[in-house]
Structure formats: structure tokens, C-alpha cells
Amino acid sequence: MKRFVVLLVFVLSVTLCGAAYAAFPAIPAEKINPGFVYIGPIGDGGWTYMHEQGRLAMEKEFPGVKSTFVESIPEGPDAARVFETMIRNGSKVIFGTTFGYMDFVQEVAKKYPDTIFMHCAGYKDAPNVGTYFGRMYQARYLSGLVAGKMTKKNRIGYVGAHPIPEVIRGINAFTQGVRKANPEAEVQVIWIFSWLDPGKEKEAAKALIDSGVDILAMHADTGATPQAAEEAGIYVIGYNNDMSAYAPTKHLTAPIWDWGMVYKETIGQVIKGTWQPSHIWYGLKEGMVALAPYGKDVPDLVKALVDVEKAKIVSGEWDVFHGPVKDQSGEVKVPEGAAMTDGEMLSMNWFVEGVKGDIPK
């Protein structure tokens, strides 16, 4: 196992920092026609909604750029056709907004070396493929502070989509925040094995409520968990965007995305001719992740605590997975004075102390 981890880290560091690619020649704004491929409908109120907001922000910044999008494309072979159809209809830049498109991005990118691909949440690059994601774990940590302070029963529920590093990292960061604010509190996780399934999401939320948690947090694409929390009258931490519309009285805050930042930056680079493949992973400092406005029940003392912790992260003085970090069994995974590397965080596959739940193995 140990050797395997070392190998993984090696592979990651090679893929992350490895090959230097040449910059792409400039493309005039009116010829870019960027195409956005979404896993869900733009009205999902979460993940895809926020990508769509990012696309609109980009169009506002570059009025000469006419973009296009397709909704609800599953993480399967259909994605390849949508990419190719966009290219055949004039798109010079393609944004694939979910992890499961990775292989199909690679497949089509090989066939169209003159088209730029930006793939969200994946790890494979190519001379014409870059990736983008954000240090959501930092905002999750801040939201965990709020939850840790607000829980009375010291039991917090967490609806998780897929047991993959992205979600596990978020749960861990959230729990680190919860435990920082309240060392007694625990975070109970339920997996729903789906990004976009409001029905399942709500069922999982209800199951957690029935088990006695008094705050819910979530990592899925829709507003179903906040809805369930509002109905049951317990506090909730949203995700993706300000979800207070789904839980008007119970929404505490939410770790949120600003995808427009990447979309504007990418298109700007393409126009200038400076775009080259990279692995974008911006955090609180750059503003790609943030906290949504607080609900009215969050006391000023809690907000002050968040501000202090946020300042430490933004200044680079400290980050969420700086040691000591213990795993579920209490074993020290990151010793005092050490910190997890990006590669280790990107392949995180274990829970920190304070999480209740399993990762399927």
C-alpha cells in the first residue's frame, strides 16, 4: 500500500508539473465560439447552474464571443459526439464540465489537435488539453467552522455524491473545520452514488435527519438537501451557489464556486495567444471559491472566527491539511509541521478523524 501511494504521488507530480507545452496561436474573439458541455440541466440550481453563470459572465466580459452549450450529457460516449459536433459547427474551445468526460475529451482532442479543450476536475492533459478546478476544500473548511459552532447535538450529516477524492477531500476539510470549532462534533456521511438525482439526495438527507443530526451539509448538484433541511427545520450548509432560496430560514452559508473566473481567463488568453495547457487549481486567495452570504441566525462571533481562519489561508500562512492530521482510526497521517502536497490532496482516499462513514474499497 505504501509503495502504491508513493507511486501515485509520483504519477501525479509528473502529470501535474510535467510536460511543458507550447502556447497556442491567438484566435480572434469572433471565431472562438466556445462550447460548454454540461452534465445536468442549467436549472439544477447547483453545479451546472453555476457553470452557466460562469459562461454568461464570460460572454459579458467578451461581447464579441458567442458561446454555445448543451445540457444533460451523461458521462459516457455521447459526450464525444457533442464535443465533435461543436467543433464541426465552429467551436475552437471546448469546456467539459464534469470529471467523467475525461477519456472522451482525450479521444476527441487527439482527433482535433487545433481545438483547445478545458476539462473540469480531471487529471489528464495533452498539448491541447488543460484542466481546471478549485481549492473548494478551503471554503468547505470555513463552512465546517460555522457548522461546528452551530450544532447542539454535535452530530452533523453530510450527503456525498461519489466516494472519489474530490468529495472525500471536501468532507475531510469540512470535518477539520467542524472539529476546530467543536472537537466533540462528528460528521456522518451517506453516499448517493450520483451527482444529479434530487430524489436520492432528498432521501439521503431525510435518512440523516431521522438518525438525529441537527445540521446537514452536502456535496451533490441540486438543492434537494437544503429543501429537506428546511422542511425538517434544521440548519443546512449548501454547496455550489447560495442555496438560501431552497432553505430561506435554515441556510447558514455555502461554499460556492466562481467558474466565470476561469472562463474569462481562458478566453482572454486564447484571444491574446498565450493559452497553454495547465492545471488550474485556484482557491480562496484568487477568489475562485468563497462562502455564500450568512443566514440571519449565524452569530457575529462565528463570522469573526471564519474571518480569522480565512485570513490565514489567504495569506498562505496555513492550509487545511497542515499537520497534525489524523485518520479515522486515530493514526497520524500528516505529522505536526508537515503539509499535504497538492498531489496527495488530489488523490485523497481516506477520512480524517471525526468522520463517521466508509469509503467503498
Add this chain to the structure above:
Amino acid sequence: MKLSIKVEPRLETPRMLGIAIPVISLAAALLSGAVFLFFMGVSPFQAYSTIIRSSLGDAYGLSETVVKAIPLAMAAIAVMLSFTMLIWNIGAEGQIFMGAIAAAAAVRYLFVDNHLAMFAIMFAAAGIAGGIWAAIAGYFRARWSVNEIITTLMLNYVAMNLLNYFVYGPWRDPASLGFPMTAPFPDAARLPSFWGTRIHAGLFLAILFPLIFWVILRFTRWGYEIRVMGENPKAAGFAGMSYIKNVVFVMFLSGAIAGIAGMCELSGLQGRLQHGFSGGYGYTAIIVAWLARLHPIAIILVSFLMGVLLVGGETLQIVMRLPLSSMLVLQGLILFFVLGGEFFRKFRIRILSGGATPPIATTSAKEEK
């Protein structure tokens, strides 16, 4: 004078109606779709020509339409078989998943570095796995009258979770950084594709299966038997046909074909097992089978048309910047009218004026003369 509208079952469908109704239905669908598109602010003519052009207009579009039609045709043949016997297998989706899981297992545990051998092994594995999955529901139905609509549907979720178990657990690719998918298949486990497109060898099966079952259902004694058995299990029993045995066998065949469809999709297009693998082909296939009126050859045609609709729909979103929901409305309108047209094939509407209505049978019989 009192006017009343009366709906009567037809004793016989005039031949001409069999052709006229689908044509009129389609025309009505396109017309109402045009009104809808007009109010969406786009030119209906341009929208329809975009659909046709992108799905049939060039080699690429045509090839992708075929790619989409391949799993649909196979899965539709699968459900058609059980529907013919009035057994409602709506679990083709789960059987597709089982076929894919079995094929991935074959690649993992029984790998031979030879295209033909590997194809045979995956074919058998997928067929058996999908077949058993459906036969379980079939046996429960035949032996204890357990509603197969429920069992086949529920088994879909079991199959999906089984796939999750494997891709998250024992089969997870160590190089995937913890992401749920198997390692990419070696070349010998990929179906060959042709003409520089994504059309893969599954095409032959998608044509072969309908032909085979057309011959079986139309010209063999067994094909006749399962139809009779579906309509009247008791009478079939008196005639010496074993209902249980046949239900289980038909369900096995049905599931096997769906499983093979899953194998083709996996090995032909995807090249590795990962979460979210089928695009709901098992459910769309039910619509295809009904639109084709359970006729095996018609299934090929309808699958292709469904491919046109699906591929063209995507392009419509890209080119005309229409939201997905407007595509769904358009597709829904077409299905609504075409299936609704069926009503007029089976029933007729008469407008009567005043007085008592004579019994249906006598009126109809008289008028048929």
C-alpha cells in the same frame, strides 16, 4: 337534435389506414412542433433542416446516428421478445448493465490476446449474465405470478449498484487516482470500428438479431406458440405447451440480447467500465419497440429514426442555442402523436345524431360489408 360522439373499437383496420395514420401522425407532430418552435423564436424550417442535416446530411452525422441506433435496436429486440409473450420486461437497462459487467469481468479474468476469441468470450459472458438477470424475474412471474414489471424494474437498480460496487471496489484502476473506473481495455477486447467512424461491429448484431427473430416469430412453430401462450396461458397448457419453461426461456433470450447490447456499447465505444455507463437505452428501447409495433424489421427503422431525433436534437441545441427542454418537448410531441395515432387504428369515432345508438357489433359488422 342531439349530437353525440361515440368511440367504437374497429373490427378490422382498413389497409390504407395502416399507412395513412403514421404519416398523418408524423405530419401533425411536425406541424405542432413548428408552432412551438415559432413561439420559441426560431424558424421551424431551419430547425428541422438542422436536425436532418446534422444527423443524415454528412458522413459524420450519419455515422453517429448509426452509433446511437445500434444499442437501441438490440435493446428494442430484447424487450419486443418478451412483449410478444405479453411479459413486460422493462428491465433491459439493468440487463444492459449486467452484460457490461460480465464483459468487463471477461476482460479482467479471461483475457486472450485475440480479437475473435475475446469477442466470443465477451459475447457469451454478456449474454449469460443479462439472460440470467431477466430469467430470474421470468421464473418468479411464471411460477408464482410475481409482477415482472416490478421485479425487472427493481433489478435495474440492483444491477446499477453492482456496477458501482465493482468500479469503486475490486476493479478500480489503480492509475485512476481513486476515481471509479476500471483500467482501459486492451486492444483485443475492443470491438473493431469501421470507416474511421465510431460505428463498431455491434452494427452487424443490430441487423442480425432483428432478422433472426423476424424469421423465428413469423415462420416457426415456436414463434407461434409463444404468441398463443401470451394471450392464453391456460389454453396453451391444455395444448401441451409448458408455460413456465417458455416464459423463463423467452426472458433469458430477452435479457441475453440486452446484455449483448451492453457489451457492444462497452467494448465498442467506452473501452472501460465506469460509472454512468448506459444512457438509458433500456428505457428508450421500450418506446422504440412500441413505435415499431413489436415488428422486428420495423425496429431497425425506428431505432434509426430515434437516432436521428437524438443526434439532431443535440445539434439543435448547439447551433440554434435552444435549451434541452425545448428538444424534449419536440421529441415528446413526436412520440405523443405517433403513439396517439395508434388509437385511430384500433378505434373509430362516429358522430351520431339523436335517438338510441344501436349496439356496436351490429353497426360495425354492417358497415364493413
